[in-house]
Amino acid sequence: MVDSTMVLAGQTIAYTLYVIVILALMAWFAYKITRAGKESPVKPSLFYSFVALLVVIGVSLHIVTHETIPWKPLDLNRADITADAEFNIVIADHQFTLPSDKLIIKQGQLVRFNVESKDLTYGFGLFRADNSMVFQMQVLPGHKNDILWKFDRLETYSIRSTEYSGWKGINMIVRDAIDVVQ
Amino acid sequence: MTLIQTFLRGEKGLFKAESLTPMQKLALRFVVVGLIYYGFVVFEGVIMRIYEIQPFSYVTHEQFFAILTAHPLVGIFGSTYAIVFGAFLFLVPFLMKKPLWSIKLANWTLWLTTIGTLTFWLAGFVSHYSPLYTLYWPLPADFTQFSVLGGTFFILGVALVMVGTLFFVLNIFKTITYTPEGWEKQPGCALIKSALGLTGLSNLFTRKKQEHLVSLPVAAVARGTVDMAFNAIIITFTGVLILIYMVAALFGENLQHSLIDALLYKNWFWWGLDLIADGLVLIFVAGTWYLLATLITGKKLFMENIARAALFVEMVVSWTVWSHHLMSDQAQPGILKILSGEMVTAFELITQGLAFFITLATLWSARPLKMTPPLKFLLGGLLGFALAVPAGIMQADLGLNRILHNTQWVVGPHVHVAVLVGLSMTLYSAIYFLLPILTNGAKLYSEKLANIHFWAHLIGGIGMGAFMGMAGLHGMLRRTLYFNGEFNTYMILAGLCGALLLLAFLVFFINIVMTVGLNGVIGIFSPAKIKTKDLLPKTE
Numbered sequence A: 001m002v003d004s005t006m007v008l009a010g011q012t013i014a015y016t017l018y019v020i021v022i023l024a025l026m027a028w029f030a031y032k033i034t035r036a037g038k039e040s041p042v043k044p045s046l047f048y049s050f051v052a053l054l055v056v057i058g059v060s061l062h063i064v065t066h067e068t069i070p071w072k073p074l075d076l077n078r079a080d081i082t083a084d085a086e087f088n089i090v091i092a093d094h095q096f097t098l099p100s101d102k103l104i105i106k107q108g109q110l111v112r113f114n115v116e117s118k119d120l121t122y123g124f125g126l127f128r129a130d131n132s133m134v135f136q137m138q139v140l141p142g143h144k145n146d147i148l149w150k151f152d153r154l155e156t157y158s159i160r161s162t163e164y165s166g167w168k169g170i171n172m173i174v175r176d177a178i179d180v181v182q
Numbered sequence B: 001m002t003l004i005q006t007f008l009r010g011e012k013g014l015f016k017a018e019s020l021t022p023m024q025k026l027a028l029r030f031v032v033v034g035l036i037y038y039g040f041v042v043f044e045g046v047i048m049r050i051y052e053i054q055p056f057s058y059v060t061h062e063q064f065f066a067i068l069t070a071h072p073l074v075g076i077f078g079s080t081y082a083i084v085f086g087a088f089l090f091l092v093p094f095l096m097k098k099p100l101w102s103i104k105l106a107n108w109t110l111w112l113t114t115i116g117t118l119t120f121w122l123a124g125f126v127s128h129y130s131p132l133y134t135l136y137w138p139l140p141a142d143f144t145q146f147s148v149l150g151g152t153f154f155i156l157g158v159a160l161v162m163v164g165t166l167f168f169v170l171n172i173f174k175t176i177t178y179t180p181e182g183w184e185k186q187p188g189c190a191l192i193k194s195a196l197g198l199t200g201l202s203n204l205f206t207r208k209k210q211e212h213l214v215s216l217p218v219a220a221v222a223r224g225t226v227d228m229a230f231n232a233i234i235i236t237f238t239g240v241l242i243l244i245y246m247v248a249a250l251f252g253e254n255l256q257h258s259l260i261d262a263l264l265y266k267n268w269f270w271w272g273l274d275l276i277a278d279g280l281v282l283i284f285v286a287g288t289w290y291l292l293a294t295l296i297t298g299k300k301l302f303m304e305n306i307a308r309a310a311l312f313v314e315m316v317v318s319w320t321v322w323s324h325h326l327m328s329d330q331a332q333p334g335i336l337k338i339l340s341g342e343m344v345t346a347f348e349l350i351t352q353g354l355a356f357f358i359t360l361a362t363l364w365s366a367r368p369l370k371m372t373p374p375l376k377f378l379l380g381g382l383l384g385f386a387l388a389v390p391a392g393i394m395q396a397d398l399g400l401n402r403i404l405h406n407t408q409w410v411v412g413p414h415v416h417v418a419v420l421v422g423l424s425m426t427l428y429s430a431i432y433f434l435l436p437i438l439t440n441g442a443k444l445y446s447e448k449l450a451n452i453h454f455w456a457h458l459i460g461g462i463g464m465g466a467f468m469g470m471a472g473l474h475g476m477l478r479r480t481l482y483f484n485g486e487f488n489t490y491m492i493l494a495g496l497c498g499a500l501l502l503l504a505f506l507v508f509f510i511n512i513v514m515t516v517g518l519n520g521v522i523g524i525f526s527p528a529k530i531k532t533k534d535l536l537p538k539t540e
């Protein structure tokens, strides 16, 4: 499965290119308006083409991500999908309680995490050894908080709360809590 | 003049506080308060920047999060609201060519927002109350972590600001609709319809077009003010709810947190909060761009009718986008995430894109223009939103939000670039433009300092956003602390950019003080000598 590193690399390239273009455009514009030019106003057709371009970008972004980011359709349809494995995790008093010391996942398995909060609003995220994020979700008390994820890389992940839950919550990390094995 | 004389009396002694009308004083007082609170925000920001490189022992973790709680609230309510209130309480009557409905009420707004901000800032400073501005339930009522008394004062401070805000709303709408003494009866109903965009809307469906009774910038102010009113109501309602828990705790009674549904609460609170971020800020900014572009060029706005319609769409959009803050809440219905979170949010790209294009096209029509400080800062403001809006559109995607939510990406390229580069530079443009009008011709002390202000702010703002964004893309979370220098390369670079922002502010502050002089600043706060409801003094 395409993972977050790849998606974020794509985003970095796209956004960086955009930033370069818009910086160059504004610099050019700032230079040009200080120079005398023809008395020609901007043509409405240019304006309408620009609007059309924005519409196309606005709509196509979400279609493209739906087709290329595998966890997007998975997430939307997760109620109807059966997972290969399921883990129930509880958070209370700024502590994670896992079903076992280490959560072992077989490579290629589709896993559902059900995370319950007994008190505050928390977050639940998986992180690689280099601190980059695999995914995260919010964990609200009194609600079902579940996420489906397909693990196809042999890696070890840490769990971390990704939402601020007061200053007591800054150490909510369970290091190397998840092992994906063959 | 010597440096000391200029410091005391202002550049060439041109600024005379006693020549100001009560309305000029009012507007200037708001601006001074707003700039002082902006100073608070910058210093707090720089403290946090250093702390995110290496937590240091003078500031405890509790204190850090208290700063993180106060920082955006002081920035929005103490600084931005104050400057916006001052500018619009002056500009609406200016553009409507009639006196403000009530100067007294406007003074109440000034003092309520100033004292309210100081109250919640002090409450946070002393008690370390730190549920952050999002107040996710039941954190604000978690008295195992926070002091009840500190929290009570904090909420009361915010409530004072909200009352001041509602007074502002009333003053703006009354000013648009009322009939001043000795005037012919004003068509209040038609004026309000025009201001809210209903006239424009009905014109779309009728042959006989009604004329627009209010100018476009006034329409923008009115529409943004509607969002401001809704927002104030939601924040006040939430504050009262939290206060109930606090008062009960003060009397030794612990109310159950589960009486309130955390998801429902998060929906209504974000619905209200988003009326600031995606509502009034965008609408006010668009209106200010249009006003500045027409004032700087002396030309008619490009595609004015479309701009009017876009402002209306923007207001409706701002009522329906809140779900993009709940994309990672699994219990939030999927349909809301797609419709409100993804689709309606995409409209912001269109409405803000239109405002961007229309402003640029208006400027283009007046070539050649002199690159004055207002024009420079206006271009900076436009650039800020051109960078920050697409960053926001990206994170409002279900796929991308899964890996961006609560990372530094959100607070970097999106929040700080929008606020510091987009919003603040637009406000600076307005301040530089209005300065001679509000001061009866005071001359800016130094164009060079204004230039340093511009570049340091622009590079600092974009740079800080960029480095925070890079850290976020590598997994760095917002609202937490790292103790082993995990993201230090980015944090040190962001820190340097933070220092540039501080430099920019100091340079600007010195430039303004040297322009009006210390005596002038004090004079702004003394009672006006001229008794008039007019905006500007009569010229003989």
Ligand code: HEM
Pocket: B041, B042, B044, B045, B046, B048, B049, B052, B068, B069, B071, B072, B074, B075, B076, B080, B132, B133, B134, B411, B415, B416, B419, B420, B477, B478, B479, B480, B498, B501, B502
């Ligand atoms: C001028 C220099 C500024 C600096 C150096 C600065 C710095 C920072 C830092 C370091 C954070 C913490 C990010 C994190 O790790 O969560 C932060 C958060 C934030 N800042 Fe600023 N900031 C500045 C100005 C502003 C202004 C003017 C505003 C708005 C009016 C603002 C709004 C925010 C918001 C909304 C947050 C997120 C708070 C939260 O997560 O609860 N900042 N800022």
